[in-house]
Amino acid sequence: MPFTRRPLFALLFAAAAAVASADDITTTAGKKLTGKVVAIDATGATLLAGEAKAVVAGKDIVVIDLGAKVAPVPKDARVNEIELTDGSTLRGGKLFIKGKKVEFEFATAPAGVAPPAVDLPLTAVFSVMRGAEDQKNRDAWKKVLSSRGKRDLYVVREPEGLNFVQGTILGGDDAGTKLTFEKEGGGTDTLLLSRATGGLVFSQAVPAQVPPTLCKVLDVFGNSLVAQSVEFGSEGATVTTVAGVVVKYPSAAALAKFDYAQGNVAYLSDLDPQVDAPEVPPDEKGLRLNPVAPYTRDRGVSGEPLKLGADAFVKGIVVAPDTVLTFNIGGDYREFKALVGLPEQSPDANLEAKVTIEADGRPVFAESIKRKDKPRPVVLDVKGVKQLRVIVEADLAVNGNRVVLADARVQK
Secondary structure, eight states: OOOOHHHHHHHHHHHGGGOTTOEEEEETTSOEEEEEEEEEETTEEEEEETTEEEEEEGGGEEEEEOSOOOOOOOTTOOOEEEEETTSOEEEEEEEEEEBTEEEEEESOOOTTOOOOEEEOBGGGEEEEETTTTSHHHHHHHHHHHHTOOSSEEEEEEETTEEEEEEEEEEEEOTTSSEEEEEETTSOEEEEEGGGOSSEEEOOOOOOSOOOOOOEEEEETTSOEEEEEEEEEETTEEEEEETTOOEEEESOGGGEEEEEOHHHHEEEGGGSOOEEEOOOOOGGGGGGOSOTTOSEEESSOTTSOOEEETTEEESSEEEEOTTEEEEEEOTTOOSEEEEEEEOOTTOSOTTOEEEEEEEETTEEEEEEEEETTSOOEEEEEEOTTOSEEEEEEEOSSOSGGGOEEEEEEEEEO
């Protein structure tokens, strides 16, 4: 007997309590389905709960959580973090470069879980950071990346910090311990891989076309893969990254999460809008705690947690009066959602601001929001919209009139 969608979801919720080691699928509609994920592919995921089966389309998924935890880095371990050109990161231990291939062991090895096999061409590697387990090393590494040019870097850790030699890394020897390095001024050297105590940075050609991202895959070894495709089933899983690197898992026990939010959901606080805000008049500067910030991301005006009413939110924006934010969303999303209101800590219950949201110049929401009003859920159709504009206006431009758009996001 076939199931309709509503009874099927009801069965999945009812069966949740009876499923041991259950997996969860959180949908863009805010639902959480619990059961056993038996398949993931380009179209979505298949979930079983008892005799009930649901196929959830990829565009409707925010995250698939298989319940496994990422293993911590052992106390005395040394981590070589390998970053691919697509932003994927691999948590490596011992590392070798043999010809045009990178071979490595994993820095973490959860008990009883077989590691994946990784076919890693040198052309897919953006950088290798030594000592990635230490935050100080990570901070220093960011400075190196910000100052890099158009050549490869052989980076050495010195007492005063990181130093580097520019050139081209042509490949490694058969043992994987020596590099053939073409110097910037001409000629070649043989350099020990072990002497690159800071790491390596590769200047890779930008591909003419980049495959779309399906999701981000997190595994128990601490790897984070930006995937263009996933094949998941009872025999394990194969993940192909956007850079074309193939990672094969012999068992699903090695996988922790499939994060579809990167492709399906974009929070406004993660985007970089065009900001139009007038200069604050001299007589109003004393009324504003933070006059130089027309809007803040994921926090209040003074850096406090973002709140509306009694609820705290991890994501959201706070917009000052007389500010216009224009977000380029490229026509890729179908829906805008947010909870809109004025901060409860505003001392004057009569404070008021007008919020207008435009889709490609067309107003789709325009209402006055009062401090004494309950936060208002806003859901808008933005299918095909390329520019989303948020406009806040108020007669009195004080901090209390800043508008909170909590969990403001666009989704496919």
